[in-house]
Amino acid sequence: MANKRNAAIFAALIVAAVAGILVWRPTVIIYGLQAAGLYASIAIPMGLILGIVHIVNLAHGEFMMVAAYLTYMVCTALGIDPFVAMIPVALVTALVGFIVYKLTIRQALKAPELNQLILTFGLAISLTQLANLLFTSQTRKMSFGYVSASLSIGELSFGVYNFVFVAIAVLMVIGLRLFLTRTTAGKAALAVGQNPKGAAIVGIDVDKTYGLVFALATGMVGMMGAIFITRSSIFPAVGSPFTMKSFCLIAMAGIGNIPGILGASVLLGISENFLKAFRETRGWADIVFFVLIITVILGRSIKGKKA
Amino acid sequence: MKLKSSYIVVAVLSVIAIAFPAFLGAYPLNVARSIMTYMALAISWDMLLRSGQISFGIAGLFGLGSYASALAVLRGGMDPMLSIVFAAAFAGVMAYALGFAILRLRSMYFSITTLALMEIFRIVMHNLHDFSGGPEGVVLPSVIFKGASPALYWLCLAGLFLTIGVSWFFEKSKMHLALTAIRNDETSARSSGVNIFNYLLIAFVITSVLQGMMGAIQVQSYGFTTPDTAFDANFTLLPLAMALLGGIHSTIGPMAGAVLLGVASEWLKLKIPYGHLVVYGIIIILVILFMPQGLFGLARKARRERSKAGASHE
Numbered sequence: 001m002a003n004k005r006n007a008a009i010f011a012a013l014i015v016a017a018v019a020g021i022l023v024w025r026p027t028v029i030i031y032g033l034q035a036a037g038l039y040a041s042i043a044i045p046m047g048l049i050l051g052i053v054h055i056v057n058l059a060h061g062e063f064m065m066v067a068a069y070l071t072y073m074v075c076t077a078l079g080i081d082p083f084v085a086m087i088p089v090a091l092v093t094a095l096v097g098f099i100v101y102k103l104t105i106r107q108a109l110k111a112p113e114l115n116q117l118i119l120t121f122g123l124a125i126s127l128t129q130l131a132n133l134l135f136t137s138q139t140r141k142m143s144f145g146y147v148s149a150s151l152s153i154g155e156l157s158f159g160v161y162n163f164v165f166v167a168i169a170v171l172m173v174i175g176l177r178l179f180l181t182r183t184t185a186g187k188a189a190l191a192v193g194q195n196p197k198g199a200a201i202v203g204i205d206v207d208k209t210y211g212l213v214f215a216l217a218t219g220m221v222g223m224m225g226a227i228f229i230t231r232s233s234i235f236p237a238v239g240s241p242f243t244m245k246s247f248c249l250i251a252m253a254g255i256g257n258i259p260g261i262l263g264a265s266v267l268l269g270i271s272e273n274f275l276k277a278f279r280e281t282r283g284w285a286d287i288v289f290f291v292l293i294i295t296v297i298l299g300r301s302i303k304g305k306k307a
Numbered sequence: 308m309k310l311k312s313s314y315i316v317v318a319v320l321s322v323i324a325i326a327f328p329a330f331l332g333a334y335p336l337n338v339a340r341s342i343m344t345y346m347a348l349a350i351s352w353d354m355l356l357r358s359g360q361i362s363f364g365i366a367g368l369f370g371l372g373s374y375a376s377a378l379a380v381l382r383g384g385m386d387p388m389l390s391i392v393f394a395a396a397f398a399g400v401m402a403y404a405l406g407f408a409i410l411r412l413r414s415m416y417f418s419i420t421t422l423a424l425m426e427i428f429r430i431v432m433h434n435l436h437d438f439s440g441g442p443e444g445v446v447l448p449s450v451i452f453k454g455a456s457p458a459l460y461w462l463c464l465a466g467l468f469l470t471i472g473v474s475w476f477f478e479k480s481k482m483h484l485a486l487t488a489i490r491n492d493e494t495s496a497r498s499s500g501v502n503i504f505n506y507l508l509i510a511f512v513i514t515s516v517l518q519g520m521m522g523a524i525q526v527q528s529y530g531f532t533t534p535d536t537a538f539d540a541n542f543t544l545l546p547l548a549m550a551l552l553g554g555i556h557s558t559i560g561p562m563a564g565a566v567l568l569g570v571a572s573e574w575l576k577l578k579i580p581y582g583h584l585v586v587y588g589i590i591i592i593l594v595i596l597f598m599p600q601g602l603f604g605l606a607r608k609a610r611r612e613r614s615k616a617g618a619s620h621e
Contacts, residue, residue, distance in 0.1 A: 104592060133581055
């Protein structure tokens with residue numbers, strides 16, 4: 001009862017804060033939502049892996065970086081749009097993810113968690129440095145006219161292109177929900193995520209499911225890599241902050257709670273853009289997320305102790 | 308008898324290490340210093356790992372130490388040698404305060420939090436323009452010992468010896484039993500009366516002191532630092548790879564790993580200017596997959612098997 005009332009007060013506070021900011025600095029909300037879309041759509045695939053395979057994939061952002069480079073090569077060679085290249089790039093990344101899973105992660109599934117963590121850390125380093133080796137650390141950028149599309153409402157003018165990420169994030173959540181509840185493979189994945197041993201007993205091929213989920217998630221993040229390049233320049237280390245941010249969002253939402261990632265992303269996106277709105281605090285925007293992650297992890301551990 | 312001969316080996320090796328400047332030029336000494344820095348970090352990382360806690364924040368405490376030392380000299384007018392002690396103490400105090408919160412976390416939550424803390428330190432140094440010099444970093448008026456390379460080498464060696472000594476003490480004292488018990492099974496360790504939190508805190512503070520000290524030595528020997536060099540992810544990555552390759556949960560393993568990888572990376576750096584670190588990533592993957600105990604673990608296993616075979620022959 002008390003919990004419910006607390007939650008209601010909390011929600012009311014958030015609504016009031018959002019309304020206040022909306023009136024005062026509308027761009028904070030707009031750009032915050034756009035950033036939230038990007039964060040969420042990268043975090044969701046990682047949440048899928050963490051929820052079902054129970055592996056913290058520290059090479060998550062690096063898969064996106066690889067896909068972005070792949071898109072860059074394909075698009076500059078063939079002169080096509082990243083949105084066209086998106087599907088083949090996603091398929092190739094999914095294949096790479098599957099191979100990486102088979103060769104490395106599968107071998108470490110039974111190993112202690114520390115080994116898995118160090119293993120994916122090693123994967124992340126290898127991918128980043130491989131990109132460094134092949135492409136050097138020079139930044140690369142592709143420009144498209146449609147990215148600078150903007151909308152004016154009264155005196156307010158803002159870029160609308162980045163709303164595409166919000167749409168993708170929402171579509172991902174809906175798509176995953178349908179996949180996990182309506183298809184046989186999805187139901188099997190959900191069962192394996194809840195209890196691998198039990199799933200194996202009732203005849204689900206756990207290894208195959210893990211491989212499928214891993215490939216699906218890397219495919220999704222590969223697709224994100226293809227779209228990512230339309231808005232940002234890329235360099236070998238571009239993916240690693242997203243690994244951290246994704247993990248933070250998942251920890252905030254709670255492992256296995258994929259729709260919760262959306263809410264967590266909105267919180268992160270808006271608070272970051274709130275700081276960015278003022279010149280004095282602009283440099284501190286990056287710290288928001290690290291403070292959030294620590295607060296959330298500590299908060300959860302204390303809550304866990306009490307329960 | 309066996310103990311005595313190993314003492315002699317240690318003594319001979321330390322004498323050789325101390326005498327290096329007599330027959331090496333400035334460049335090899337510089338390389339040796341960087342290897343020794345990484346070695347000390349690798350050992351200190353391993354010391355905490357013995358309790359099962361894997362830290363990704365080595366660079367954070369290293370950088371904190373280098374900033375504490377540089378700013379103490381620059382803003383507080385402290386003597387450079389004293390500032391190294393100050394920086395080590397500062398890192399220790401920080402670790403003590405932080406430890407109360409983060410040592411309650413386990414496994415991946417602990418690792419990610421240490422990584423996040425490192426980023427926080429970096430961003431703070433990036434943004435405190437007036438105090439820390441912002442992104443341009445700080446430049447000291449002069450390098451310690453006027454930049455004489457033998458003296459710098461001995462300073463670094465002293466830091467390394469201290470680290471090895473502490474690590475050796477960890478291996479031989481009650482700490483070893485306590486940390487191993489915590490690593491193997493926390494619940495049974497607690498029920499046997501091990502004060503888990505205290506031991507973790509001691510280990511965390513001591514390793515942080517060592518890491519901060521190495522950071523201070525580094526900044527005093529180079530005379531400048533920036534947020535991106537002080538908190539360079541390499542200071543986390545390289546020690547980790549070295550300790551893993553040599554063999555974790557020991558003092559000698561990280562040392563061997565540091566020598567092997569340090570020399571190899573110096574050579575690779577000349578061959579492949581961009582991306583030579585890919586080798587480190589691949590080594591980490593291969594070691595985890597095929598020999599989680601590292602080179603020394605393999606050697607130990609081989610020796611045990613040989614002695615077993617010998618025993619069955621008799």
